[in-house]
Amino acid sequence: MAASTLTEVARLAGVSPATASRVLNGSARKPGKDIAERVRQAADSLGYIPNAQAQGLAKSSSGLIGLIVHDIADPYFAAIARGVQEAAREQRKMVLLATTGGGPAEEKEAVAAFAARRADSIVIAGSRSCRDEDRDGNTELAAELDRYCRNGGQVAVVGHPVVGATATEGYHVVKVPNQELARQLASGLAEGWDGDFVVVGGPEGLLTSDDRVRGFQEGLERAGRRPAEVLRTGFNRSGGYDAGLQLAARIKAARSGEAPAPRLCIFAVNDVMAIGAAAALRSEGLRIPRDAAIAGFDDIETLRDFRPALSTVRLPLEDIGRIATRSTGPGNHTEEAQGAAADGITGEVTLRRSTEAAA
Template sequence: MSDAPVTLSQVAREAGVSLATASRAINGSATRSVRQDLRERVLETARRLDYSPDPSAQAMARGRTSALGLVVHDIADPYFSTIAAGVTRAAEREGLIVTLSSTEHSPGRELAFVELARRQRSRAIILAGSRAVLPGVLPGVPSGPPSGEAAARMESDAKALESALTSFREAGGGVATIGQGVGDLPVVEIDNAGGAGDLARALHEIGYRSFGVLTGPTGLRTAADRTTGFLDTLAALGCPALDRDVVDGAFTRDGGYDAMTRLLSRTGAATADPEPNRPEVVFAVNDVMAVGAMAAVRDAGLSVPDDVAVAGFDDIHTLRDVSPGLTTVRIPLDEVSEAATMLALGAAASGAVVRGEVVLRDSTPRR
């Protein structure tokens, strides 16, 4: 007996049908169907002969593979790992396999993955993460004026990504983004400015009047929107943050630690002075930064919340056990992931805008 694998031609011959009919019965077709009795005959023959379909042939026949591409900025960030877990669960229910790419905030890597997904005929693509924004474009973000070269590069990157995603969609693939949109493509948008404004009001209502902000990197729209929403609301409440109390930093735990260290140093407040010259509460624009900020406060010989209260944004599951419990803005990332997956697969008619919920915990006790 030969050990060679059974071919589709053998299945077709044994079933008494043409090779084209056997291919459509087993691999599917984007344009043609097979009579039910013929399909059942071919499938029974394939089972009897122990025929294994070629995944590449199936993709060519159907027009799409069973892969869903997910692009995130940093899989080590709990925010993105939570989204990845949610998308994977939703995709598996639809019989799809998720392929994951972490871009490390590189527009070139993001575009390269989209092109790869297009060449591999992926069923859909989901992009999760903040879009870029020029330094100085949004108010409340301390930065220098944007250069013409930077503006041209960002515009070129944005157009290239939008063009690649549009081409993918026009060829039959599904597209969705999480966070901010790309052109007019489907998006599950997070109202970062609104959520940060809600947090500012909540902190004001429980008695805080002096505020600091760890803004995150100035080139990310998520960070800029959260910073702007928080600062604009403070100004409307009559207690604007001082410029010296608004400090940028990386969107990471170490970025939060460094930013808080610089804030305390700038205000001359890295001591337990009975008349401190430091903010009563510091808002870090994501939870990971907030955890780093809390560590910096402790390393300065101070305590959270007795000397400096701290708040974050996102309500990441893996960070809910920090002590004291972190006040934050809860984003329902499981729901966001589910909605984006359904949107990318065409099971939802339109996108959505998600606004978080303020969760007050022990890191910001009532004053």
């Protein structure tokens, strides 16, 4: 990597590196017109590209935003990533990507790596977990984040604060009203459904999943329905599929029984799981919503063309990414910025065909 350097440009233009720096890489002081022109020409003719590492070192700031996701190929994260990317562009920064699979240990490593690169800010998009086996990992992650913040870094977390993090300066949480929205979803569903409800949740301790489960139960209770049974499974399509198989067996069994059991309404705590469950039911010859209703959460864009259209809760994922990123950026003390992050995000219950009562 032997690109031309500022010094070379300066020499060619017959000025000092200081002057060249001032004209090329934005400084408060603007050198005289003619000199500036000479420098610019020299830079052009050499194809000069400033060395961002050196700049970063000198200015101690890197123009980098670190983004942590579980899996970039998951459309949920991909959508958030798009928002982050956009906000990064507004701030004229670049996005560093880390995918962790969701473990706090990997997340801690990612944070350390970002810190090493002196990323100006970090956005953490994956769900927090408070499972026992993650406790140590969480502690370490929290410590790493605290240190990062203490050194002046900005952190935004989507959904829940990192368990155990104590930093206040530069630590932002973008709240997502999962519980509230799940409650609304349950109300909405309860209105048009008299059968039983089953929840297909992620592993216990996954905060996002837990919130949604809890909210859903609350909603049912308020509607005067009995609480739903909760199946725990993986927080992804294949988890949904497994649960779906299980439920399919149950539905078939019930069907062959004496009393025609009322239909089941399945709430999978995210869209991808819901699609998995739907696929499983279908593979067992069941039809939606005829034999069972199903609802998800997130309203993933790519899945909107799925048929029967999936009832779900629309979450403005791109906005979430954007808002999280903005909250870490310069000017994050303005009213709007504060407001946007504090008010959190609003979603919208969206009932579609997959939960229609009339089959």
